[in-house]
Amino acid sequence: MSLIPKETVDQILAQADITEVVGDFVSLKKKGQNLWACCPFHHEKSPSFSVSPAKGIYKCFGCGKAGNSVQFIMDVEGTSFPEALKYLAKKYSIEIPEDNPDPEYAREQNERDSLFIVSDFANKHFQHNLHQHEQGGIGQSYLKQRGLGAHTIRKFELGYSLDEWSNLTDAALKAGYQQEYLEATGLTIVKEEGKKYDRFRGRVMFPIHNVSGRVVGFGARTLKTNDKKSPKYLNSPESEIYHKSNVLYGLFQAKQAIRMQDLCYMVEGYLDVLSLHQGGIENVVASSGTSLTEGQIKLIARYTQNITVLYDGDAAGIKASLRGIDLILENGLNVNVVTFPEGEDPDSYIHKVGDTAFKAYLQEHSQDFISFKTSLYAAEAKGNPVKKAEAIREIVASIAKIPDSIQRTVFFRSCSLIFDIDEQVLISEYNKMQLQGRQQPKIGSPREPETYRPVAEPEEEKPVSDEETLKRYEREIVRMLLNYPNRMLEDGLTTCQYMLEQLEDVEFRTPLYSRLLNLVKDKLCTGVVPSAEDFVNFPDQEIRTEATNLLSDPYELSHNWETHQIYVPTEVDLLSYGAERAVLRLKWRNVQLLIKTEMEKLRLVTDPSEQDRQLQVLLALKSFEKQIGDMLGIVVNK
Structure with a gap:
């Protein structure tokens, strides 16, 4: 399969609004300059998933997922980079030149993408049957009988499978689709003797879409009233793209x-x-x-x-x-x-x-579930003490599932009134369940705070290695270059100009940050100041991911400070100071590593004149270390 032209990729990236793309999958709420939501990639109660419209990126500060619009589609759909681009192209009505209907296209896709393509073909085939084939009138009559209009039928892409043994299978094979993918999606059944036939025959078809709108499976209702062996509803089997759960x-x-x-x-x-x-x-x-x-x-x-x-x-x-x-x-x-x-x-x-x-x-x-369940069980247990006791345990078991302690308290009170039983009895039963299952902390009276649980002693922190410290300082340099490349500092230089000039003779030891630094330099050599988009849209995923991490900030200054006319300086306000200290810290750590290396050399030297020379090198390095330390305000060097 040919690659998507770079011009088309650039157009997709330019038009793909990160807020719109992510907003199709999660409910975003504005807080400060960014938008926040509970992460779609891991379970959480408090939102730690951030979307930055200005930078065109998302970042979860809980699980670490990060990237641009394309990466989000890849993460949320588990799809490939080309397929994510195609999804966005379709969303923004951008034509992809390489995307042609040639049957060879199906054979050139990877396994997962091929399943989607075959499912899409089947969906269009069933729709064509419903609206164009003479047998489709049977399906249309049924849907009309159920009160469904043309708009609803079209919107949900309902279809019809012909009452023939292999209508879909034959059409798909003729169009160039491979039998293995028809089998993998469950559309075609193949017997040991090689005989193949359609799973769905003579049924109204309900395509099942994933959250991005791609068909992953089908539900099908038979219209034969005299066929007792065939189930009324038949669903696609589990596949790589269809998981019922x-x-x-x-x-x-x-x-x-x-x-x-x-x-x-x-x-x-x-x-x-x-x-x-x-x-x-x-x-x-x-x-x-x-x-x-x-x-x-x-x-x-x-x-x-x-x-x-x-x-x-x-x-x-x-x-x-x-x-x-x-x-x-x-x-x-x-x-x-x-x-x-x-x-x-x-x-x-x-x-x-x-x-x-x-x-x-x-x-x-409409009523809350606990009240509904309580009333239901109370009515059934009326006049029967044994059933009443069983019902109470059932209700308490449901209340125990609620993670919010305040909600549990409210429901205990409500349940006690409906069953006419002391509230403390319900709480005692709840605590008994928790002791058996050890799922939640024991609670006392709902009017009292939950029982205190001692906090475990924190583990002793392991000393940070020289490599980790150096990596942290190099990361800070690259972070500032990516966030403020063209910001003017007090000395009349931009952040890029100042930092690259100061670090001209410094070699980065962390491969990833060395690559990022070189990309900044290469961009500047062409006369263009690098932007955030250059990195979050970079072809290499490692670069994309790290750039997104560096461009993301979990903290934002509350607008209340401004409302109360309290001035709090931001990083931008102190950028000259921050840039200078970031450069000095990196140099200081590099000097310390050089001192350590030279000390090791000195231990191995036996020649007096060579020892003398080595000592002079060490003295010069120690002097440079003290000079930088004084500038950083470091009194004791370790």
Whole structure:
């Protein structure tokens, strides 16, 4: 496969707004000059993931992930550099010259990319069948019967698989796609004798998208009412790109609405999502009949901390799915519940009462999960002491999942009122559970602070090596060069000019920082002052990652200082002083290393005249060390 032209890459990088790109995956909130969110790459309760619009970079100060728009897509989607560029090109309507529909293209991609390409082909094939093939009328009749309009069908890319043995397989092979990828995605089934046929036949197709909109799998509903052997719904098997536990149906179409409304509705089936979305409730996703997983909860947590679960009016089904809600509580999200009348589900009920009445119903019948579960169990246990005791333990077990101690306190009080039981009994049961599981600290009365736990003694710090100290000083030089290359210092020189002039005879010993320094020099040799973009968009990933780290700052000065007219000098205000000291510290450490080297040489010298010469070198170096130390205000040199 040919490379994407550099001009096109530059155009993509120039147009890709880091705020927009990251904002498609997480809910960003402005704080100071940057935007912050909980990191999409690791679980955390307090936001440590920062996006700098001015520098075009992101950085998580918790797990260390960092980079530009392309790197973010690579990290969040687990895709290659070319595929990340293509994703951004599509987002910003930039045409990539090398991207042609030649069937050879499928064979030249790597394994993972090929699975995406085959899935995309199948998705377009099924859509074509629904809208263009004569058999597609069967699928269209079913969708119309379910109340779905043309706009919803197009938006969710619904399709139809022909009732033929190998319609998709034959079309894909004819177009040049390899059979191994059709098998790997589960689209084609191959028997031992070599016979191959389509997994999906005579079914309405529901493509399942990942958060960036790429098709990773399919759900399919049969339209045959007389086929008792075939399941009503059939899903794609697990593959390298499709993991049921990490996908939510409708999230790609719903994520913006979830972020805007700070709420996610959770339903069970595809048609629930489609009908609610069509009715104006776009912040809705489905677990597609599977038990809710931690991976799915983390997906939702990127956009909101609030989930409302919509239950069918089936008491047995509600009881069976309650344990999945505990997992949401354990991850620190707020959970509400809405139940529908007996025999109704979200799809049927919105068609029955209409969009406006349905929305009003959600508002009126939404209640927090703990209160809902408590009322449900209390009603079942009424008049039965044994069942009541079991119910209380069930409720306490759910409350124990909540990480926030204040919320736990509120729910203990609420539960005690509903069950008419002393609050302290519930707390005692909770503490007993914690002693058995040792998951959370024991608590006393909800009116009292949690029991004190002694803090472990800090480990004795290991001495920092000379190499690590030198690396730290070299890093500081490069950090200042990248952040303030063209900033004018007090002596009339820019930061770049001053530092490179002062360090002309100094050789960096850390390979990465030596490379970065040379890149700065090379750029200046062309008459151009290096910018942050030169490094965060650099082809080499090691350079990109380190440059992003150096350009990221976890701290920002609060605007309250300015509001109260309190002046606090910033690094820019003291840049001349900082640049001078950064250079002096590096020189000072280099001199110390030279002294150590010369001392080692002196121990090996036996000739008196050579010893004398070596001592003179050491005296000169010690004098230089003291001179720099005086300038730095260092009284005792170690």
